[in-house]
Amino acid sequence: MNITIEIWKGNGRHLTRRSWARVRAVIKLRDMAVCQYCGKPANDGEPDHILPLAQGGNDALHNLVWSCKDCNRAKGEMTLRAWVQSMLKAEPPLPPLPKVRRYSSLDAGDVIDV
Ligand SMILES: [Zn+2]
Numbered sequence: 001m002n003i004t005i006e007i008w009k010g011n012g013r014h015l016t017r018r019s020w021a022r023v024r025a026v027i028k029l030r031d032m033a034v035c036q037y038c039g040k041p042a043n044d045g046e047p048d049h050i051l052p053l054a055q056g057g058n059d060a061l062h063n064l065v066w067s068c069k070d071c072n073r074a075k076g077e078m079t080l081r082a083w084v085q086s087m088l089k090a091e092p093p094l095p096p097l098p099k100v101r102r103y104s105s106l107d108a109g110d111v112i113d114v
Pocket residue numbers: 035036037038039040067068069070071072
């Protein structure tokens with residue numbers, strides 16, 4: 001777990017490519033290569049920023065979840081709240097994202113409200 005401590009010290013901003021590779025490995029391991037949005041196995045997934053970088057998020061571990069490519073693409077630069085709201089408005093309505101709730105208490109409490 002030394003990797004985690006090192007990453008936390010940097011607070012996620014301006015990670016080098018090498019550091020990002022380690023973050024990616026940690027997130028994949030932590031989330032067991034399962035997409036934390038839809039629950040599907042996603043061995044070829046990517047870490048996704050719960051609060052997007054463009055909206056003030058960072059690369060800290062608590063702001064990253066493992067995501068399949070479909071969810072990552074669909075969420076894009078949206079906040080979690082905006083994404084969930086867009087899905088709730090979809091016809092037919094899509095189910096809420098139960099997995100995401102696990103992370104709402106970590107540091108994204110003001111991001112998710114579903
Ligand atoms: Zn997914």
